Amino acid sequence: MGMTITEKILAAHADREYVEPGEIVDARIDLALANDITAPLSLQEFARVGATKVFDTERVVFVMDHFTPNKDIPSAENCKTIREFSKKYGITHFYEGGACGVEHALLPEKGLVGPGDVVIGADSHTCTYGALGAFSTGVGSTDLTYGMVTGSNWFKVPESIKFVCSGKWQPWITGKDLILHIIGMIGVDGALYASLEFAGDAISTLSMDSRLSAANMAIEAGAKNGIFPVDETTLAYIRDRVKRPYQVFQSDPDARYREVFEIDVSKLDSKVACPFLPSNVKDAKELKGIRIDQAVIGSCTNGRLEDMRIAAEILKGHKVAKDVRCIVIPATPAIYYESLKKGYFEVFLDAGCIISPPTCGPCLGGHMGILARGERSISTTNRNFVGRMGHPESEVYLSGPAVAAASAIKGEIAHPEEIA
Amino acid sequence: MTLKGKVWKFGDNIDTDIIIPARYLASTDPKELGSHCMEPVAPDFPKKVAAGDIIVAGSNFGSGSSREHAPIAIAALGIPLVIAKSFARIFYRNAFNKGLPLLEANLYDVVKEGDVVEADLSTGIVTCGGVQIAAKPIPPFMLELIDAGGLIGYLRKQLEGQR
Numbered sequence: 001m002g003m004t005i006t007e008k009i010l011a012a013h014a015d016r017e018y019v020e021p022g023e024i025v026d027a028r029i030d031l032a033l034a035n036d037i038t039a040p041l042s043l044q045e046f047a048r049v050g051a052t053k054v055f056d057t058e059r060v061v062f063v064m065d066h067f068t069p070n071k072d073i074p075s076a077e078n079c080k081t082i083r084e085f086s087k088k089y090g091i092t093h094f095y096e097g098g099a100c101g102v103e104h105a106l107l108p109e110k111g112l113v114g115p116g117d118v119v120i121g122a123d124s125h126t127c128t129y130g131a132l133g134a135f136s137t138g139v140g141s142t143d144l145t146y147g148m149v150t151g152s153n154w155f156k157v158p159e160s161i162k163f164v165c166s167g168k169w170q171p172w173i174t175g176k177d178l179i180l181h182i183i184g185m186i187g188v189d190g191a192l193y194a195s196l197e198f199a200g201d202a203i204s205t206l207s208m209d210s211r212l213s214a215a216n217m218a219i220e221a222g223a224k225n226g227i228f229p230v231d232e233t234t235l236a237y238i239r240d241r242v243k244r245p246y247q248v249f250q251s252d253p254d255a256r257y258r259e260v261f262e263i264d265v266s267k268l269d270s271k272v273a274c275p276f277l278p279s280n281v282k283d284a285k286e287l288k289g290i291r292i293d294q295a296v297i298g299s300c301t302n303g304r305l306e307d308m309r310i311a312a313e314i315l316k317g318h319k320v321a322k323d324v325r326c327i328v329i330p331a332t333p334a335i336y337y338e339s340l341k342k343g344y345f346e347v348f349l350d351a352g353c354i355i356s357p358p359t360c361g362p363c364l365g366g367h368m369g370i371l372a373r374g375e376r377s378i379s380t381t382n383r384n385f386v387g388r389m390g391h392p393e394s395e396v397y398l399s400g401p402a403v404a405a406a407s408a409i410k411g412e413i414a415h416p417e418e419i420a
Numbered sequence: 421m422t423l424k425g426k427v428w429k430f431g432d433n434i435d436t437d438i439i440i441p442a443r444y445l446a447s448t449d450p451k452e453l454g455s456h457c458m459e460p461v462a463p464d465f466p467k468k469v470a471a472g473d474i475i476v477a478g479s480n481f482g483s484g485s486s487r488e489h490a491p492i493a494i495a496a497l498g499i500p501l502v503i504a505k506s507f508a509r510i511f512y513r514n515a516f517n518k519g520l521p522l523l524e525a526n527l528y529d530v531v532k533e534g535d536v537v538e539a540d541l542s543t544g545i546v547t548c549g550g551v552q553i554a555a556k557p558i559p560p561f562m563l564e565l566i567d568a569g570g571l572i573g574y575l576r577k578q579l580e581g582q583r
């Protein structure tokens with residue numbers, strides 16, 4: 001019996017020839033990640049267990065992205081604790097201030113993740129790195145401490161669900177529309193405990209930014225990980241980035257899948273997930289006329305250069321509607337700088353947008369764009385749960401950057417064709 | 421180990437933003453986290469719930485973020501057990517790692533808020549008003565973890581072995 005890419009990566013990291021779904025394996029990890037919210041709990045456990053060092057000072061990463069630039073005293077104290085820990089234990093990859101970006105945009109950009117890696121992160125969207133052909137999954141702070149200390153952790157080998165995508169991508173359609181379509185199809189627990197694998201011709205023509213965006217939301221279907229095949233696009237992306245050895249795995253033709261879905265991407269139109277579940281997906285065209293108070297373009301889902309480009313293409317020569325706040329958040333300093341050089345910032349400023357420094361900010365209702373009672377936001381982020389962006393009686397609609405930008409101009413949910 | 425307590429019912433997809441909203445995550449203090457538990461859907465819950473009470477929920481409990489603040493907030497209120505139709509994966513791991521046991525069973529459609537249920541963790545048998553329901557047994561590996569005092573206890577033993 002053949003193996004899937006996920007099974008092969010776990011087998012290799014557990015020194016096994018073969019593993020099958022349901023088995024629990026002890027596997028080495030290549031990277032352990034935590035942020036300003038989850039690291040403090042990990043470090044408390046680190047002290048409690050009496051550990052004296054991390055397994056590898058190059059492979060533990062701390063990113064201060066959620067509540068920074070520090071929004072209040074407790075956030076500042078958290079960052080201080082993590083900074084001091086990083087100094088004491090010689091952690092190379094501690095990111096804050098002008099070096100900091102949203103973790104799941106920052107790590108691939110910095111070349112910290114390569115194909116075939118096993119990565120754990122104390123953040124549920126750690127599944128993003130599956131875009132690079134890595135096995136990457138979110139864990140809690142205690143699991144992360146275990147990984148930081150031992151360089152390993154236990155994993156239940158997940159069953160896999162395959163999405164075979166064919167056809168030609170239509171204008172304005174990105175990885176975000178694909179993943180919203182999938183979550184709408186299988187539901188928020190449709191892939192519970194499973195691996196969500198992307199395959200098919202249409203995937204080879206999907207950009208790396210779009211793959212990262214799609215893998216990012218695998219967790220929104222309950223998946224343990226999302227994973228893409230490694231191809232020319234992947235290798236071109238990692239070429240000047242990943243400095244350490246990596247290994248490329250591909251699924252066997254006779255690998256087993258719990259389910260296989262076929263998707264014709266040429267039929268995909270712009271998608272929007274309505275409150276209060278990411279699976280509550282409709283075509284943007286069905287939602288015309290829904291007024292918005294805010295548009296957020298950013299986050300670990302859609303704060304990359306492709307997203308900034310699409311938003312700029314739509315916003316160029318237009319104004320953000322009166323009474324709408326359009327907040328653009330380039331996810332990393334490099335994306336920020338590129339957007340500036342490419343003239344996107346001029347477009348955003350002319351249109352009346354607010355440009356935020358790289359931060360998670362409003363995505364989790366942290367700061368920099370919180371909603372009042374009854375307010376509504378269209379957002380390129382990944383969660384629209386009750387109260388996610390502020391007041392429990394506010395609403396979040398999830399979309400890709402094209403719909404968010406078009407909606408900001410119209411003041412109501414709009415399809416990009418209405419503008420461009 | 422048998423637990424007996426009064427039921428608080430919550431529906432499907434109770435996500436971690438409901439269990440503990442992100443705006444409180446700058447704190448790691450269990451008491452503070454507990455005082456905001458379930459705030460978006462039941463603001464009075466922390467005041468009304470008593471130690472020993474049990475949460476009974478629908479499917480996909482704990483979906484969303486990996487924040488361990490979620491099981492910590494629940495445990496801080498003295499809730500010793502959550503019984504749901506199904507749990508999100510990361511929450512499941514976190515709860516056991518933090519010493520909060522979970523049972524997977526469809527109790528939600530059977531009990532009323534305020535009913536008293538009794539659960540035997542080792543057999544997974546839940547009893548309510550004379551009705552018995554068998555929960556999915558807790559995986560042996562999780563039981564081993566609990567025996568070792570959670571993941572941190574397990575790790576501490578490993579480190580002591582190396583010294």
Ligand code: SF4
Binds near residue numbers: 123363364
């Ligand atoms: S941008 Fe949002 S989803 Fe992504 S890591 Fe930050 S808070 Fe989490």
